[in-house]
Amino acid sequence: MILRKIIITLMLILTFIISGSAFAIHDIEPLFQTDDFMLTVWGYTNVTAGGGAEAKAAQARIRMLGEYGHLRFFMETDLAGLDPTNKANYITQGWLGYNFGKEGLVGDMFADTTIRAGLLMTAAELYLPASYATIPAASMFNPFHHYASGIQVQTMITPRLLFMADVTGPAGLQFNDTERWNSGDLQTSQYLRWDAVKVDERTALELAVSHASSTEFEKIGLTVKASPTENLDWYNGAFRSNIRLPGSKPVTDYGGYTMPDYRFLQIDNKYIGKLDLRVHGVYEKRFGSTEYTGKTIGVSAVLPHDSIFTHFSDSSVTLDVSNSDTKVDGGPNIPDTSVWFRLRLIVH
Numbered sequence: 001m002i003l004r005k006i007i008i009t010l011m012l013i014l015t016f017i018i019s020g021s022a023f024a025i026h027d028i029e030p031l032f033q034t035d036d037f038m039l040t041v042w043g044y045t046n047v048t049a050g051g052g053a054e055a056k057a058a059q060a061r062i063r064m065l066g067e068y069g070h071l072r073f074f075m076e077t078d079l080a081g082l083d084p085t086n087k088a089n090y091i092t093q094g095w096l097g098y099n100f101g102k103e104g105l106v107g108d109m110f111a112d113t114t115i116r117a118g119l120l121m122t123a124a125e126l127y128l129p130a131s132y133a134t135i136p137a138a139s140m141f142n143p144f145h146h147y148a149s150g151i152q153v154q155t156m157i158t159p160r161l162l163f164m165a166d167v168t169g170p171a172g173l174q175f176n177d178t179e180r181w182n183s184g185d186l187q188t189s190q191y192l193r194w195d196a197v198k199v200d201e202r203t204a205l206e207l208a209v210s211h212a213s214s215t216e217f218e219k220i221g222l223t224v225k226a227s228p229t230e231n232l233d234w235y236n237g238a239f240r241s242n243i244r245l246p247g248s249k250p251v252t253d254y255g256g257y258t259m260p261d262y263r264f265l266q267i268d269n270k271y272i273g274k275l276d277l278r279v280h281g282v283y284e285k286r287f288g289s290t291e292y293t294g295k296t297i298g299v300s301a302v303l304p305h306d307s308i309f310t311h312f313s314d315s316s317v318t319l320d321v322s323n324s325d326t327k328v329d330g331g332p333n334i335p336d337t338s339v340w341f342r343l344r345l346i347v348h
Helices: 002-018 123-127
Strands: 037-050 053-068 071-078 091-099 111-121 147-158 161-168 187-199 202-213 217-229 232-243 251-269 273-287 290-302 316-328 334-347
Touching: 071 111, 091 147, 123 147, 123 161, 123 187, 123 202, 123 217
Parallel strands: none
Antiparallel strands: 037 053, 037 334, 053 071, 071 091, 091 111, 111 147, 147 161, 161 187, 187 202, 202 217, 217 232, 232 251, 251 273, 273 290, 290 316, 316 334
8 A cells, every 4th residue: 555655646746747748759858947947857666576575666766957057956855765664765865066067177078077065876886777777676786885965076087988976974874864964984985987989879888987985994896888789788797895894803795797688679569669678687796794696587678768658768667587595604505586576667
């Protein structure tokens, strides 16, 4: 019942928001725009079930971006916490920023530079795709914490080199936890992404490095995304994490994953429009305090950008079968085989 209320509430809000608006392919047209001001709103929810658990909305988020001249405002709220089985964090992001303009600050370097402050998604979190863009129903392990309060800068060093960096308080806490502003526990994170190979307008090879550190940890992650054809994306990641908690022995964990995602068929029907059918596989390995081996194979049906259902492009249904072995702190091996289902609804 609570799950149903969450979904209905999200849909009612978004239906009201988008009513009367038209959206171009690949782009969300503003909800409201004048010569000086622009407001864009969209939202998504991931309803998942698997591992013996009943279906629930892992995320039910509404995102709002406002632009006034060079000023920026962003807010992301999450209604999933209305379900008591989810940890409540009703405001995942909320920041004010200043954009220096699309042109480079030095020639064509440092273009589209933005400085923002408030509740942020940390730069290193980009080690994995955002929750509205994950491919398997159960995402891979991310060693980096998600959200924190602080200051962040983002810039295009060159037209193909993106850099983000931030200084924040403790990450991974709820929006109303006063410890998020604890300057005594400063953390930093950085993200650098290079579009190494371009084929026409498509990025055929993308390389990235993520890094985060504080007095209690040092983490680094490397990612490689290869797209040799328009139908195949191959994601790869590796990380090393060293945690040094006071009074405890340092713990070092490392691991990685590889994940091909292939569009094997596109249905084009005059009644339902276009629908992409994709197959993906994941192999994940971790060592250290937790020894983990995971294997997943799954299929997805995805609404492409040029579907007739433009308000819901990138929405998808995913079915996965996964097998894993887990051993924590040298304990017994715990095998598991699960079937996972996810309904992702994205409303533009």
